[in-house]
């Protein structure tokens with residue numbers, strides 16, 4: 285029941301349930317990774333089982349693939365789907381232009397590939413993740429394990445000429461071992477504090493040998509659905525000439541007690 289959820293989790297639930305209504309019969313859908321995306325996957329599974337919704341879905345991680353199958357969604361690879369109508373995913377930070385920091389869950393590479401191969405990307409989030417300037421959340425950068433320490437030095441060097449506040453990076457760990465992504469890579473988390481020019485930083489980071497991809501999503505997201513703990517959703521659409529905002533309400537009593545952090 286929702287009274288077992290924290291206010292942040294209720295907000296994530298609300299955002300995911302509102303965004304699930306964007307999914308229509310016959311769509312090819314990209315499924316994000318993380319706790320907010322997990323609510324979405326469960327809701328879509330419910331619609332598949334109870335309402336006969338027919339979709340094919342491409343997951344952005346092995347965790348999401350497993351959950352999707354468990355709840356009855358037809359999971360396929362991106363190569364099988366070829367192109368997607370819509371991807372719905374969470375974020376770690378977003379600004380007014382819908383530039384995102386993603387990768388807190390370590391799935392940024394597949395998330396970026398899937399979102400970019402979609403006609404539309406919708407971000408689902410709670411309000412606390414909206415920032416004026418990106419960078420308080422450490423920026424994840426996926427690097428190949430070979431020579432990762434040299435890559436780390438190069439990344440820190442190029443940060444000296446970027447419009448950022450800090451330049452420390454740390455290897456993400458899983459206990460006493462490096463965290464390994466679904467693609468077999470490592471992640472450097474960059475403590476930048478403030479990112480003045482996300483577009484430039486994203487382009488420059490991806491020039492460093494050993495860097496596979498970074499967690500800045502620039503010009504990828506089209507809409508954001510911001511959930512609130514009381515079940516309200518605020519939906520901002522940046523695809524129209526002048527950004528449009530609309531609102532919806534989710535019935536939190538329908539929330540089941542199936543929440544678990546993906």
Ligand code: 5RP
Nearest residue numbers: 318319320374387388389391
């Ligand atoms: C995973 C991500 C997630 O979307 C991001 O970390 C948000 O997660 P959550 O919904 O659990 O707060 O980028 O790589």
